[in-house]
Amino acid sequence: MDSDVSKDSYNSDSDIDEKTHSKLLENVLNLSKKKLVKKPTRTEATSTVSEFDLVKSSGNVRLLELAKGLGKSKGEAKLAKRLFKSTAETIRKPAEKIEADRSHRRVAYKSTQQALDKWDPIVTSMRAAPTLSFPLIDQNLEKDESKLECWRLKSELQQKLEEVDPKIEEIHVETNSFPLTLQEMLEKRQEAAKMRVKMGYELAKAKRLKKIKSKTYHRIQKRDKIKQQLKEFELLQKTDSEAALAKLEEIEKVRALERVSLRHKNTGAWAKNKQIRAKYNTDIRKVLANQLSLSKELTQKIKPKYDSDDEEAPTQQTQVNQINKDPSNPWTNSNLNISKEVHDFVSGYRKYWEEKNKMEKGEEENSKIKRITDCSTPMVVESVPENVETLKETPSMECELHDFVKDERLGSGDKVANKPSKSQKITEWKVEKVQVNKRKETKKIENKDFKVADVRLDQKLAMHDQKLQNLFREKMAKIMKSWNFKVAESEEKEVVRPSGNMNLRPVVTKPDLDEELLETAGNDSDDDDNENSDPLKNVNVLKTLQTAEEAREEIDPKKFIAPPKTVYLTADVPNLVTFNEEQALEENDNQVFAEAFEDDDVTNEFAKEKAEEIEKFNPKAVDLTLPGWGSWGGKNLEVPKKKRDKFTMKVPEKLKRRDDNIGHLIINETPNLKLRQHLVTEVPKPFKSVKDFESSIRQPLSNSFVPETVFRKLSAPKVTTKMGTIIKPMDEDVLLLKEKRAKIFERSFPAKDTRKVHKRRKSKI
Amino acid sequence: MEIPEPKPKTKREIRKDNNVKIRQVNEVLTYNVNQKKVLSRYHKKQLLKKTNAAKRVKKGSKIPGRAPVPKGVVKKYDKGDGVSTRGITGIYQKEKWKNKENQFKKATEQSARVEILLSEKGGGIEADEGEKTKDIKQIDIVKNVDVASAAKSFELHLNEFGPYQVKYTRNGKHMLLAGKLGHMASFNWFTKKLACEINVMESIHDICYLHVDTMFACAQKKYLHIYDNTGTELHCLRKISNINKLEFLPYHFLLAAGSDFGKLQWLDVSVGEVVGSVLTKQHGLSTMVQNPYNAVLCTGSTKGDVAMWTPNCQEPVAKLFCHKSPVTAMDIDPSGLYMATAGSDFKVKIWDARNLEKTLQVYKIPYAASNVSFSQTGLMAVSNRQNLDIYRDCCATATRDQYLVHRFKQTITNMKFCPFEDVLGVGTQKGFTSLLIPGAGEANFDALELNPYQYTSQRKEGEVKALLEKIPYEMISLNPSVITEVDVPTMKEQIEMKQKLHFIKPPQIDYKPRNKAKGKGGSVNNARNKKIAQEKVKKDFYQKLSELEEGEKSNEETKKSNVKANNPILQRFL
Incomplete structure (x- = not known):
C-alpha cells in the first residue's frame, strides 16, 4: 500500500x-521474491468478509500433510495416532424426547412468564384503583401539549406578554445512545467471559470435592470450617458486635444440634462393638474416649471474651448488683463506691497483717499452738473456709465461732441470715464485710479472754489497729445501712410486684367518642411505660394503686359523689304580684310537702333498690350438695359445712358495674336483645379483628355527615364507561406510563413477595 | 283569634346615659334574614374549588399553600382512629382502605375548614360595670331592636280556654297552641298566618307536632288524636288513652305518650303501630322529656328520681336519684349534654346527661320550679307561677345571677324556646306571650337538616329523606354509638357452636336381631346385619352434619335472595 x-x-x-x-x-x-500484498487484517469489527481479502496462502504447513509422510512402523504409527487425536470433545448425544420436550416447555414457560410479568404493575394498579373510567385516556394525546395549545384561547394580556417575551425554544442536546465505546464493550465481554470460566472452575471443583468419599477428609474439612467460623467470630466480636451475635447464634445452633443428636456419644452400634473389645484393648478405649472428648468439644459453650478489666471480677454478685442497680437510687449508687473503698482498705489491712505475721513468725515460732487462736484473725482475712479449718483444730474455738456467726447473722438482718453461705461465696464485698466483722468480734474476744497474750503486742500496733478498726466500723455501718435497705427494698418488690401484675393493671376501656365532661373520681393512672423505670417510684405507684383498688373493692351502694357546692340564687320574687288565696295555700302546701320529705328516707329507699338491682345481676353460687349422699341425711340433720363448701360452684364475687360507687345512679345492665338483631355478629372478610371492623364503620358516609366532595368520591362507582365509545383492550402503549403504577405495585408486592406472585401465576398456567 | 297590636310605648324615657348598653342592636338579635348565610351545596362547592386551587400551589413557591386548620376544630369532627392496614387481609383491600381512610381524613379536615363559613354569631346582652342584665326589661329590649325582631315579641290574650300550652316545630317556623279547655291552633307565628284553629270540645292535656308541621298529635280527654294543618282529624288512636305527656322522636318516627296511669307508649307514626309500651309504676306522670342525644325518655317521679326508658326494656335503663323531694320539672338541652332537674326542695340541679355520674351544678332558688327549659345555646329558663328567670352559662360553670327576669300577671303553665330564634314562647293561664331573649337561638343552621326558611317542596323532599333514614326503634339505648359495635358475645357463641360440630360423634345403636327359625339366621348373618345397620346410621349422621355445615353458607345465600324477592322496598320500615 x-x-x-x-x-x-x-x-x-x-x-x-x-x-x-x-x-x-x-x-x-x-x-525480494516475497509478495507485497499482505495478509488481510481487519481493522473494524464486521460480520462480512471482503472478497478482496481472499488471498491464496501457500506458506502454511499442514499437520495432516506432514503426517502423510510418516511410515507404518510401530513407533511412527503411534506418533501419528497421537497427532491425529482430536482435542475437541465429542458431541453429546441428543436428549431423549421426553427430556427435550420438558426443557422446551421450561423455556417456553419462562419466556411467557417474562412476557406477562410486564403487565403486572398496570394490572395491580387498576385493581387497586378506587375508580376506573373507560375508555382509558390516550396518554399520548394528553402528553402532547402543543396539540392542546391550539384549542386554548389566549387572553390579550397573554398575547402581549408573549410578544414582549418570546418563547425560547428548548434545544435538545442529543445524548449518545451508546454509553460505552467499543473498547470498553470488548473489555467488558472479556471480563464476563473470564468470570464465567472461573465460575465453571468453581463448580467443577465443588462437584469434585463433593464426590470424595473419604470420611476423614470430610471430617477434617468440617473441623476446619468450625475453626474458621470461630476465628471469624472472634474477629467480628471486636469489630461488629451485631454480626458477632448473629454468628454466635449460628454457632450455638450447631452446638444445639450436636447436643440434641446422639453423635459422638458412644451410643451407636459401632461404639457398642468397640466397647466389648475395649476391655482388652487400650487403643480402642482411647478411641472411645476420643469420641467423648470430641462431643464435649463440640458441645462446649462459647463465651465471648471479656476485656482485661472485666476479666478480673465478673462474678455473679456484680451481675446481681448491676441488676439491682438503679441510676436514681442513691443507695445503690453510693454502694459501689463504698465497697471499693472498703476493698482498698481491706487490702491495706491484709498487707499490714502479712507484715505483722512475718514479724511474729520470726519472733515466736515456738509457741505456735497458743497463737493459733490469735492468728485466726489474719487467716480470717484470707478466706473463710480456711479460717474454719484452722479453727477446727481448736474445738473450743469452734463453738465460739459458731456463736459469732450466729450473732453476725442476727446483726446483719434476718434476710441475710437466710442465705449466708451463698452470700459468702458469691459476693466479694460481702465476704469482706463478714470477715471484718469477724475480725471485730475476734478482737473483742481477744480483749476479753486473751489479755495476757495481747501484752506482747506492740503498743503502737495496738493503737494503729484500734484506729483502723474504728475507721472500718464506721464504713461498715454505712454499708450495712445501704445493704439492709436494699434487702428491704427487694423484699418489698417481691411482695408487691405479683399483686401489681395480677390485678392492678388499669382496665383499658373503650374510649367514648365524645366524652368531654367525664371527670372521674378514681385516679386511673396508667403508667405502663413507667412501670419498669424506677423500682422505688414503682413501689409508690403500686401502693397508691393498691389503695385505689381497696377503695374499689369496698363498693358502697350508699356512697354518693359529693355534689358541687350549692349556689344560692336570690331571685327576688316581687311583692307586686298579688297572690290569691288558693295560690297561697298551694304554696304553703308545697312547702309543707317539701318539709315532709326532708326526713323521709328516700335516699335509703333508693340505695335498697340499687342493692336489689345489683343482686339480681350478680351470678350466684350454685349449691350442688346432695343431702344423704355419703353421709346420713334426714329432717334434722344438717349437711356438714365442709361438704357444702366442696360442692358449691363458686362464681367470681362481684362483677364490675358501670354504676359502682355512684350512689345516685342505677344502670340496668340487661343486654338489649332487640338491639342485637341489628348488630353484626361476625367480623366480615377483609378485617382481621373486631377492633378493625369497628373502626371501619365509625365514619358515617352520607352527605349529611361528610362534605359533598368526599361523599361523591366515596360513593363513586367502581367502573364508569363513556357512552358511545368503543372500549378497546389495553395495548402495550399503556405500559409506558409506569411511574405511578410501579409505586403501587412495589407497595403491594414488596421485593420478597414477588416469588409469590409468580407462584400464583404458575398455578393459573 | 285576635292578635293585639303591640302596646304603645311607655312614656318613660330611657335615659341616654343609661349605663346599660345594648351592644350593636343588630348583633343583639341575630335574626336578620338577609344576613343569614345558608351553607348550600353550591357554596360548599365553590369553597372547595378555591381551596383545591390553593392546594395545587407547589412546594417552594412563594405563594403559601392552604391555611392550616386549627387542631381543636378538626378534633370536633374526628370520629376516632382509622383502620390500620395491618388489620386487613388482601393487598387490594388494603389499598382500598388506605384510600378510604384518606378520604375520611379529608372529610374531617374539610368539615373543619368550612366552619369558617358559619360566620353568624349569637347575640346577647352585656352589662357595664355595676349594672346587671337582669335589670333590663322586655320593653327596653323591644325598643332597641330592629322592627323585624321587635315584631317577634307579641302577646295573645286568650281568656276563655286557658291555661295554654305551647310547642314549636323543630325548625321553629310553626307554633302549636292548645288551651286546656279544648282550644287549639296551629300557625306560622312569625307571619301570624293561621293554619287552623279549632275547638276539640274536650280537655286537651298535651300537644305535639309530628315530623312535619302539617300534622300534629293532641292528647285529649280520653284518646290520642292526630290532626292535619287544616284541622281535619286524621286519626283517633284508641289504643293510646289518658295521655298526660307527648314527645316526638324525629329520627325514629316515634310518638311517645305518657299516660296518667304511668304507662309509656311509643307509636311509630310511619306505620301506625305501637312498638313498645312500658309501665313505669309512676302515677300521674307529670314530667316527661326526651333526650335528643339518644332518644331515651326521661320521667321524673315523686320519689325524687329520674328514670330513663326505651321501648326495648320493661325496666328503666337508668335511674338517677336527683332530689330528696319530688321532681317537679326537668329538661335536657338540645345537644344532649346537660340535664336540668328541679325538685320541690327549691333546688335546680344540672347533670351530665351522658354519663350521669356527676352533678355539675346545684342551685338553690327561692321557689320550687314548675317549668325548666333549655335553649339551643344553653340558656335555661326556670319558672314558677308568675316568675320567670333565665340563666346564662349555668351548666359548665356556676352562675351567680339571672340573665333576664320577667314577671307575669298570670301563672305560667308551659314555656318553650323557639329553635333558631331569640324567642321564648310562654303559655300562661290566659294567653300566650312571646318574649325576646337575646342569644337564645342558634345563629347558624344547617339547611339540609333543619331549615327555618323551608318551602313546601323542600318539606316534602325532607320528609322522604327522613323516612329513608329512619332509625329502627330497637336501636334506642343509653349509648347511641352501640350500633357501631360488634356483638361479641353472640359472635363467640357462634364460633363455639361451629367448633362443637367437629366433635360430635355418631350415635351408637343397639342392634338386636329378630329371633329367626333355626337354620335361617345364623350368627354370621346377624353380625353382618348389625354392621350394616350401624354403618347406615353413621352415614346418615355424617350426611346430616355436612348439610348443617354447608347449610350456614347456603342459608345465607337463600336468605339474601329471599329478601330481594319478597320484601318490597318499604319493608324495612316495618
Missing part, C-alpha cells in the same frame, strides 16, 4: 517515462 501511495505522489510530482518506471518496479519486485 505504501508503495502505491508513493507511486501516486511520484506521478503527480513529475512526469517520468513510464517504461523506465515499470522496469524499475519489476526490478524491485524481483529483488
Whole structure:
C-alpha cells in the first residue's frame, strides 16, 4: 500500500517515462521474491468478509500433510495416532424426547412468564384503583401539549406578554445512545467471559470435592470450617458486635444440634462393638474416649471474651448488683463506691497483717499452738473456709465461732441470715464485710479472754489497729445501712410486684367518642411505660394503686359523689304580684310537702333498690350438695359445712358495674336483645379483628355527615364507561406510563413477595 | 283569634346615659334574614374549588399553600382512629382502605375548614360595670331592636280556654297552641298566618307536632288524636288513652305518650303501630322529656328520681336519684349534654346527661320550679307561677345571677324556646306571650337538616329523606354509638357452636336381631346385619352434619335472595 501511495505522489510530482518506471518496479519486485500484498487484517469489527481479502496462502504447513509422510512402523504409527487425536470433545448425544420436550416447555414457560410479568404493575394498579373510567385516556394525546395549545384561547394580556417575551425554544442536546465505546464493550465481554470460566472452575471443583468419599477428609474439612467460623467470630466480636451475635447464634445452633443428636456419644452400634473389645484393648478405649472428648468439644459453650478489666471480677454478685442497680437510687449508687473503698482498705489491712505475721513468725515460732487462736484473725482475712479449718483444730474455738456467726447473722438482718453461705461465696464485698466483722468480734474476744497474750503486742500496733478498726466500723455501718435497705427494698418488690401484675393493671376501656365532661373520681393512672423505670417510684405507684383498688373493692351502694357546692340564687320574687288565696295555700302546701320529705328516707329507699338491682345481676353460687349422699341425711340433720363448701360452684364475687360507687345512679345492665338483631355478629372478610371492623364503620358516609366532595368520591362507582365509545383492550402503549403504577405495585408486592406472585401465576398456567 | 297590636310605648324615657348598653342592636338579635348565610351545596362547592386551587400551589413557591386548620376544630369532627392496614387481609383491600381512610381524613379536615363559613354569631346582652342584665326589661329590649325582631315579641290574650300550652316545630317556623279547655291552633307565628284553629270540645292535656308541621298529635280527654294543618282529624288512636305527656322522636318516627296511669307508649307514626309500651309504676306522670342525644325518655317521679326508658326494656335503663323531694320539672338541652332537674326542695340541679355520674351544678332558688327549659345555646329558663328567670352559662360553670327576669300577671303553665330564634314562647293561664331573649337561638343552621326558611317542596323532599333514614326503634339505648359495635358475645357463641360440630360423634345403636327359625339366621348373618345397620346410621349422621355445615353458607345465600324477592322496598320500615 505504501508503495502505491508513493507511486501516486511520484506521478503527480513529475512526469517520468513510464517504461523506465515499470522496469524499475519489476526490478524491485524481483529483488525480494516475497509478495507485497499482505495478509488481510481487519481493522473494524464486521460480520462480512471482503472478497478482496481472499488471498491464496501457500506458506502454511499442514499437520495432516506432514503426517502423510510418516511410515507404518510401530513407533511412527503411534506418533501419528497421537497427532491425529482430536482435542475437541465429542458431541453429546441428543436428549431423549421426553427430556427435550420438558426443557422446551421450561423455556417456553419462562419466556411467557417474562412476557406477562410486564403487565403486572398496570394490572395491580387498576385493581387497586378506587375508580376506573373507560375508555382509558390516550396518554399520548394528553402528553402532547402543543396539540392542546391550539384549542386554548389566549387572553390579550397573554398575547402581549408573549410578544414582549418570546418563547425560547428548548434545544435538545442529543445524548449518545451508546454509553460505552467499543473498547470498553470488548473489555467488558472479556471480563464476563473470564468470570464465567472461573465460575465453571468453581463448580467443577465443588462437584469434585463433593464426590470424595473419604470420611476423614470430610471430617477434617468440617473441623476446619468450625475453626474458621470461630476465628471469624472472634474477629467480628471486636469489630461488629451485631454480626458477632448473629454468628454466635449460628454457632450455638450447631452446638444445639450436636447436643440434641446422639453423635459422638458412644451410643451407636459401632461404639457398642468397640466397647466389648475395649476391655482388652487400650487403643480402642482411647478411641472411645476420643469420641467423648470430641462431643464435649463440640458441645462446649462459647463465651465471648471479656476485656482485661472485666476479666478480673465478673462474678455473679456484680451481675446481681448491676441488676439491682438503679441510676436514681442513691443507695445503690453510693454502694459501689463504698465497697471499693472498703476493698482498698481491706487490702491495706491484709498487707499490714502479712507484715505483722512475718514479724511474729520470726519472733515466736515456738509457741505456735497458743497463737493459733490469735492468728485466726489474719487467716480470717484470707478466706473463710480456711479460717474454719484452722479453727477446727481448736474445738473450743469452734463453738465460739459458731456463736459469732450466729450473732453476725442476727446483726446483719434476718434476710441475710437466710442465705449466708451463698452470700459468702458469691459476693466479694460481702465476704469482706463478714470477715471484718469477724475480725471485730475476734478482737473483742481477744480483749476479753486473751489479755495476757495481747501484752506482747506492740503498743503502737495496738493503737494503729484500734484506729483502723474504728475507721472500718464506721464504713461498715454505712454499708450495712445501704445493704439492709436494699434487702428491704427487694423484699418489698417481691411482695408487691405479683399483686401489681395480677390485678392492678388499669382496665383499658373503650374510649367514648365524645366524652368531654367525664371527670372521674378514681385516679386511673396508667403508667405502663413507667412501670419498669424506677423500682422505688414503682413501689409508690403500686401502693397508691393498691389503695385505689381497696377503695374499689369496698363498693358502697350508699356512697354518693359529693355534689358541687350549692349556689344560692336570690331571685327576688316581687311583692307586686298579688297572690290569691288558693295560690297561697298551694304554696304553703308545697312547702309543707317539701318539709315532709326532708326526713323521709328516700335516699335509703333508693340505695335498697340499687342493692336489689345489683343482686339480681350478680351470678350466684350454685349449691350442688346432695343431702344423704355419703353421709346420713334426714329432717334434722344438717349437711356438714365442709361438704357444702366442696360442692358449691363458686362464681367470681362481684362483677364490675358501670354504676359502682355512684350512689345516685342505677344502670340496668340487661343486654338489649332487640338491639342485637341489628348488630353484626361476625367480623366480615377483609378485617382481621373486631377492633378493625369497628373502626371501619365509625365514619358515617352520607352527605349529611361528610362534605359533598368526599361523599361523591366515596360513593363513586367502581367502573364508569363513556357512552358511545368503543372500549378497546389495553395495548402495550399503556405500559409506558409506569411511574405511578410501579409505586403501587412495589407497595403491594414488596421485593420478597414477588416469588409469590409468580407462584400464583404458575398455578393459573 | 285576635292578635293585639303591640302596646304603645311607655312614656318613660330611657335615659341616654343609661349605663346599660345594648351592644350593636343588630348583633343583639341575630335574626336578620338577609344576613343569614345558608351553607348550600353550591357554596360548599365553590369553597372547595378555591381551596383545591390553593392546594395545587407547589412546594417552594412563594405563594403559601392552604391555611392550616386549627387542631381543636378538626378534633370536633374526628370520629376516632382509622383502620390500620395491618388489620386487613388482601393487598387490594388494603389499598382500598388506605384510600378510604384518606378520604375520611379529608372529610374531617374539610368539615373543619368550612366552619369558617358559619360566620353568624349569637347575640346577647352585656352589662357595664355595676349594672346587671337582669335589670333590663322586655320593653327596653323591644325598643332597641330592629322592627323585624321587635315584631317577634307579641302577646295573645286568650281568656276563655286557658291555661295554654305551647310547642314549636323543630325548625321553629310553626307554633302549636292548645288551651286546656279544648282550644287549639296551629300557625306560622312569625307571619301570624293561621293554619287552623279549632275547638276539640274536650280537655286537651298535651300537644305535639309530628315530623312535619302539617300534622300534629293532641292528647285529649280520653284518646290520642292526630290532626292535619287544616284541622281535619286524621286519626283517633284508641289504643293510646289518658295521655298526660307527648314527645316526638324525629329520627325514629316515634310518638311517645305518657299516660296518667304511668304507662309509656311509643307509636311509630310511619306505620301506625305501637312498638313498645312500658309501665313505669309512676302515677300521674307529670314530667316527661326526651333526650335528643339518644332518644331515651326521661320521667321524673315523686320519689325524687329520674328514670330513663326505651321501648326495648320493661325496666328503666337508668335511674338517677336527683332530689330528696319530688321532681317537679326537668329538661335536657338540645345537644344532649346537660340535664336540668328541679325538685320541690327549691333546688335546680344540672347533670351530665351522658354519663350521669356527676352533678355539675346545684342551685338553690327561692321557689320550687314548675317549668325548666333549655335553649339551643344553653340558656335555661326556670319558672314558677308568675316568675320567670333565665340563666346564662349555668351548666359548665356556676352562675351567680339571672340573665333576664320577667314577671307575669298570670301563672305560667308551659314555656318553650323557639329553635333558631331569640324567642321564648310562654303559655300562661290566659294567653300566650312571646318574649325576646337575646342569644337564645342558634345563629347558624344547617339547611339540609333543619331549615327555618323551608318551602313546601323542600318539606316534602325532607320528609322522604327522613323516612329513608329512619332509625329502627330497637336501636334506642343509653349509648347511641352501640350500633357501631360488634356483638361479641353472640359472635363467640357462634364460633363455639361451629367448633362443637367437629366433635360430635355418631350415635351408637343397639342392634338386636329378630329371633329367626333355626337354620335361617345364623350368627354370621346377624353380625353382618348389625354392621350394616350401624354403618347406615353413621352415614346418615355424617350426611346430616355436612348439610348443617354447608347449610350456614347456603342459608345465607337463600336468605339474601329471599329478601330481594319478597320484601318490597318499604319493608324495612316495618
